[in-house]
Amino acid sequence: MDKNSCACLEGGYAACLCGVAKSVKGRPVLRGVSLSVKFGEIHVLAGLNGAGKTTSLRVLVGLLSRDSGEARVLGVDPWGGGFERVKGEVGYLPEDASVYERLTGMENILFYARLYSGWRDVEELVENAVFYSGLSREDLARRAGGYSKGMKRRLLLGITLMSKPRLVVLDEPTSGVDPIASNRIKKILRGLSREGRAILVTTHDLALAEEIADRVTIIHGGSTVASGPPYRLVEEYCGETLEDAFVNIVTGGGC
Numbered sequence: 533m534d535k536n537s538c539a540c541l542e543g544g545y546a547a548c549l550c551g552v553a554k555s556v557k558g559r560p561v562l563r564g565v566s567l568s569v570k571f572g573e574i575h576v577l578a579g580l581n582g583a584g585k586t587t588s589l590r591v592l593v594g595l596l597s598r599d600s601g602e603a604r605v606l607g608v609d610p611w612g613g614g615f616e617r618v619k620g621e622v623g624y625l626p627e628d629a630s631v632y633e634r635l636t637g638m639e640n641i642l643f644y645a646r647l648y649s650g651w652r653d654v655e656e657l658v659e660n661a662v663f664y665s666g667l668s669r670e671d672l673a674r675r676a677g678g679y680s681k682g683m684k685r686r687l688l689l690g691i692t693l694m695s696k697p698r699l700v701v702l703d704e705p706t707s708g709v710d711p712i713a714s715n716r717i718k719k720i721l722r723g724l725s726r727e728g729r730a731i732l733v734t735t736h737d738l739a740l741a742e743e744i745a746d747r748v749t750i751i752h753g754g755s756t757v758a759s760g761p762p763y764r765l766v767e768e769y770c771g772e773t774l775e776d777a778f779v780n781i782v783t784g785g786g787c
């Protein structure tokens with residue numbers, strides 16, 4: 533395992549961070565985060581609360597600058613001139629995304645579909661968003677302000693995926709969703725990866741990660757401390773499950 537692999541800089545990968553450091557308000561938050569996401573892969577980024585997962589994703593999608601290290605998204609630096617060109621092929625669901633509460637679910641979808649498409653192909657985008665959200669037509673006809681937390685999350689996931697982006701970056705997509713919706717999201721992510729799309733997802737649900745991830749990167753205290761296919765992390769860190777391995781990794785418990 534190469535925790536700080538920067539192979540991605542040579543091309544062929546969907547996205548990567550290589551030794552990225554970032555301080556926020558004078559406090560080091562990322563100290564050396566590395567991860568490489570391939571096309572057709574579900575890549576889970578895991579870590580304790582405050583480990584730096586959201587900050588890493590924000591650096592990756594160009595919302596935050598980095599102090600040092602390298603980043604590539606679909607072959608370009610997210611803080612370089614070429615990013616505008618590929619931005620439309622990246623779907624990002626932030627952890628704290630919110631819906632327009634006064635609009636219905638469908639009006640939320642239409643708003644974003646028109647924004648993305650400039651009014652062209654709106655129907656296809658709407659159809660995709662409805663499908664990926666898994667919300668019923670009745671639910672979509674209701675004001676989004678009356679949705680449960682999980683329903684809002686599903687609406688936002690549908691909107692994020694409606695343009696079928698080549699790189700999908702999801703910050704805790706299953707947070708607050710019920711087991712049926714979570715199961716559906718799992719199947720959607722598998723389907724997207726089978727189509728060759730790259731999926732980078734954060735979650736605290738390590739059972740889910742073990743089930744769907746082709747690769748898991750674990751960050752601790754702002755640094756990548758382990759990365760590999762779930763079975764390999766389980767073997768290497770002497771767990772029966774990925775959760776055991778995770779605990780051994782972040783507590784330094786070892787075997």
Ligand SMILES: Nc1ncnc2c1ncn2[C@@H]1O[C@H](COP(=O)(O)OP(=O)(O)OP(=O)(O)O)[C@@H](O)[C@H]1O
Pocket residue numbers: 556557561579580581582583584585586587588627
């Ligand atoms: N804008 C900010 N101002 C101050 N501190 C910040 C800011 N953004 C992030 N941090 C700090 O950086 C650290 C990493 O935060 P981050 O949200 O990236 O962690 P996380 O791994 O996503 O956590 P969680 O699992 O709880 O969502 C935390 O200690 C957080 O308080």
